[in-house]
Amino acid sequence: xxxxxxxxxxxxxxxxxxxxxxxxxxxxxxxxxxxxxxxxxxxxxxxxxxxxxxxxxxxxxxxxxxxxxxxxxxxxxxxxxxxxxxxxxxxxxxxxxxxxxxxxxxxxxxxxxxxxxxxxxxxxxxxxxxxxxxxxxxxxxxxxxxxxxxxxxxxxxxxxxxxxxxxxxxxxxxxxxxxxxxxxxxxxxxxxxxxxxxxxxxxxxxxxxxxxxxxxxxxxxxxxxxxxxxxxxxxxxxxxxxxxxxxxxxxxxxxxxxxxxxxxxxxxxxxxxxxxxxxxxxxxxxxxxxxxxxxxxxxxxxxxxxxxxxxxxxxxxxxxxxxxxxxxxxxxxxxxxxxxxxxxxxxxxxxxxxxxxxxxxxxxxxxxxxxxxxxxxxxxxxxxxxxxxxxxxxxxxxxxxxxxxxxxx
Numbered sequence: 001x002x003x004x005x006x007x008x009x010x011x012x013x014x015x016x017x018x019x020x021x022x023x024x025x026x027x028x029x030x031x032x033x034x035x036x037x038x039x040x041x042x043x044x045x046x047x048x049x050x051x052x053x054x055x056x057x058x059x060x061x062x063x064x065x066x067x068x069x070x071x072x073x074x075x076x077x078x079x080x081x082x083x084x085x086x087x088x089x090x091x092x093x094x095x096x097x098x099x100x101x102x103x104x105x106x107x108x109x110x111x112x113x114x115x116x117x118x119x120x121x122x123x124x125x126x127x128x129x130x131x132x133x134x135x136x137x138x139x140x141x142x143x144x145x146x147x148x149x150x151x152x153x154x155x156x157x158x159x160x161x162x163x164x165x166x167x168x169x170x171x172x173x174x175x176x177x178x179x180x181x182x183x184x185x186x187x188x189x190x191x192x193x194x195x196x197x198x199x200x201x202x203x204x205x206x207x208x209x210x211x212x213x214x215x216x217x218x219x220x221x222x223x224x225x226x227x228x229x230x231x232x233x234x235x236x237x238x239x240x241x242x243x244x245x246x247x248x249x250x251x252x253x254x255x256x257x258x259x260x261x262x263x264x265x266x267x268x269x270x271x272x273x274x275x276x277x278x279x280x281x282x283x284x285x286x287x288x289x290x291x292x293x294x295x296x297x298x299x300x301x302x303x304x305x306x307x308x309x310x311x312x313x314x315x316x317x318x319x320x321x322x323x324x325x326x327x328x329x330x331x332x333x334x335x336x337x338x339x340x341x342x343x344x345x346x347x348x349x350x351x352x353x354x355x356x357x358x359x360x361x362x363x364x365x366x367x368x369x370x371x372x373x374x375x376x377x378x379x380x381x382x383x384x385x386x387x388x389x390x391x392x393x394x395x396x397x398x399x400x401x402x403x404x405x406x407x408x409x
Contacts, residue, residue, distance in 0.1 A: 066262040067240055071167060071175035073138040079199045085246050086175075086197045087123040088204055089168040089239035091347065098249035099346035101168065101241030101408050112231045117210040119231035126201030133198045140196040141178040144203055148192060149180065156180050161220070163193060168237040169264045169408030175238040177204075181220035187212030191223040195238075206235065245409040248345055250352040256315035259376030264408045267301055267381060271348060271402035290399075297387040297395045301403075302326070306378045318373035319356040322380045326369050327360070341370055343381070344404035353405050355381075359393065368392040372405065381405055 064083050068075035071086075079086070087102035090110070109122040131143055142160060146153040156178070164174035179193035191208040208227050210218075215226065228236065239246075245258070259265075272278050272290055278299075281289040286304040291297070312318035320335045338358045342351035355372040367386040374380070383399060385392040 063260050064242060064262065067170070067173070070173055071238070071240065073136060073141070073176050076137040076176075076197045077199055079197060081200050081243075083243060084200065085239075085241045085243050086200050086202050086204070087125070087239055087241075088121055088235075089237040091234060095345070095347065095350045095352065098247040099407075100239070100247050102239035102246055104246065110231075110235070112235075114230045116213050117208060117215065117226065117230050119206070119208050119227065119235070121204075121206040121231065121235055123202065123204045128196065128201055128203055131196065131198075133201060135198065137176075137196055137198050138178065140198045141194050144196045145178060145180055145192060145194050148194065148205065149182075163224070165236040165238050167240050169266065169406050170240060171264075171266070173240070175240075179220075179224065181223045183217070184212075187216040189215045189218050189223055191220065191227065193227075204238065206231065240408075242409050248407055248409065251345060251407060252354045253314065253316040253319070256354075256374050257376065259374050259407070259409060261377055263374070263377040263379075265303070265374055265377065265379045265381065266406050267303055268347065268404040268406045269301065269402065272399070275402060277398075292390075292395070296390050297385060297392065299395065299399050300382075300384040300386075302380075302382045302384075304380060306373055306375070306380050312373070312375065315354075315373055315375050316356070318375050318380070319371050322373045322382060323356050323358055323369060323371040326371055326382045326384060327358070343370070343372060344400065346404055346406050348400070348402050348404050350404075353407070364388070366392050368396050370396065374407075 065080070067084065068078060085102050087106075088110075089101060090103040092099060103123070106123060106125040109120055112119040128144070130147055131140055133140070135143070139157075142153055142157045145156045145160065149156065160178045160180045163177050163179050165177055167173040167175055175195060177193045177195045179191065181189070181191040183189055189210045192205065193207070194203060194205045196203045206227070208223055208230060210223075210226075215223065218226070269290075273280055277293050278290040279293070281291065287300060287302045289301070290299045306318060306322070312321055320338060323338055338356045341355050341357040343353040343355050344350045345352040353372060355370050357368065357370040359366070359368045361367070365386050365388055367384060369382065369384045371380065371382040383396065383403075385396050385399065387395060
């Protein structure tokens with residue numbers, strides 16, 4: 001067995017702090033590897049029509065405990081397999097089958113090729129053969145990597161490093177992984193990162209394998225920094241879903257009642273960030289704006305916690321209160337002034353999240369405000385579009401075509 005040098009601890013590369021969505025954390029109320037060579041030494045909207053038919057009865061789901069603040073190796077032992085499902089998150093090609101927090105198949109592997117390197121990731125939902133699930137997650141992960149890399153567990157535990165990957169929709173939660181890198185005898189280089197959740201009998205793996213060439217002799221840190229260039233930033237999103245509700249198919253006002261305190265919701269607006277027709281303004285206290293290129297219309301996005309004034313027994317009532325509070329003159333609005341509309345869930349292009357909408361105007365401007373409250377986690381989302389000359393409803397249509405609400409039960 002060749003000797004493998006201990007890798008230096010991998011430093012968090014810059015890509016860990018990048019993202020294509022605006023993530024706002026607020027604490028205020030909204031109203032205010034397989035290869036033949038052997039490893040060797042390595043340096044290491046148009047609003048919808050008003051709804052007249054009754055909404056279907058929601059599925060009755062039990063309340064669930066809050067997940068840990070961070071998915072550390074230690075915290076993983078406390079996950080209940082009857083409540084939680086962990087695995088890689090995969091953006092759906094379309095929403096035909098809903099939005100999965102965790103990709104539900106364990107016979108799936110995703111591969112990427114770039115400049116002589118192959119990146120892959122997969123997960124296994126058990127049984128994980130050859131592992132002692134009574135061990136802690138760190139030891140289990142080292143044991144799993146040792147099997148995967150066909151090397152002694154001592155070489156993994158001594159030469160491996162800890163890294164953390166983001167948990168989709170639950171920012172700032174991160175999941176701890178173990179990573180090991182090395183060389184092949186033919187000059188190729190490799191890296192493997194894994195996380196075993198012993199309590200869930202689940203393993204997540206992401207790997208990088210480069211042919212002899214530019215990466216020959218690369219350190220573990222260099223391989224780690226190359227990984228997102230090959231597999232893409234989205235490949236690092238870990239999912240923590242609910243066994244009874246891993247797939248979000250829609251969220252009308254009744255279905256929202258099944259969300260609980262640990263559920264999360266946030267705006268996804270990366271398409272707007274990349275659109276030259278819109279200019280992004282800085283974020284302040286959970287509020288950020290986009291302005292049209294001609295400066296005529298401004299869209300103000302807001303997300304945050306509901307306060308006592310906007311919280312209500314139902315999502316519909318709370319959405320109306322949130323809508324009123326967003327207008328700045330809550331006493332002037334009555335529910336009959338608003339109509340039902342829809343936001344997209346998870347990704348633009350669908351109309352699966354019910355919301356409430358109202359249009360107003362005065363002698364100087366016209367505006368439209370749309371809002372959705374989630375009373376389970378006490379979260380609220382609004383868009384306020386104001387135009388001097390243009391049509392705010394048409395502008396809202398453009399925004400809705402490139403915005404969505406990501407909800408993680």
